[in-house]
Amino acid sequence: MHIKPQSAERHTLAVIVDNEPGILARIAGLFTARGYNIESLTVSEITDDNLISRITIVTSASAEVMEQIIAQLERLVPVHKVVDLTTHGEHVERELALVKVAGTGDHRIEALRLAEVYRGRVVDATIASFVFEVTGTTEKIDKFVELMREVGLVEVARTGIVAISRGAQAA
Structure with a gap:
């Protein structure tokens, strides 16, 4: 290392x-x-x-x-x-994650509530699981994943960071 x-x-x-x-x-x-x-x-x-x-x-x-x-x-x-x-100079960074969460009852309700707070979008749903799409900073996605661990996190797939400079000019 x-x-x-x-x-x-x-x-x-x-x-x-x-x-x-x-x-x-x-x-x-x-x-x-x-x-x-x-x-x-x-x-x-x-x-x-x-x-x-x-x-x-x-x-x-x-x-x-x-x-x-x-x-x-x-x-x-x-x-x-x-x-x-x-x-x-200033730039914008974003990352996308697909987060699979399994659970029933209160865990299911809590997963949906947290996804709403983090502006996560349900892109797949079954009786026993959801796949959420979340975009934002790496820190936001890290926090969302950490919270989902408490309600039934199954797996995560992340895109990696994309970035672009701010303003009218190209980097």
């Missing part, structure tokens, strides 16, 4: 790349080589022709290590742009 140095801070990176085989492995390899964990990773095509993708990476590292990682990422041929949203 890698122990993060005291100066490690959480960073959210937006990496714009050519959508080609192997690029994700090359990018992940840069983090692995330095002994830093990728805490969240999402990838999506962002152009109509499916030729360009956006990779959102959340990791923790010192400012100096992040500068080195960003410089190395920018040198990769299929990488068009790398933006550290954490230092770039």
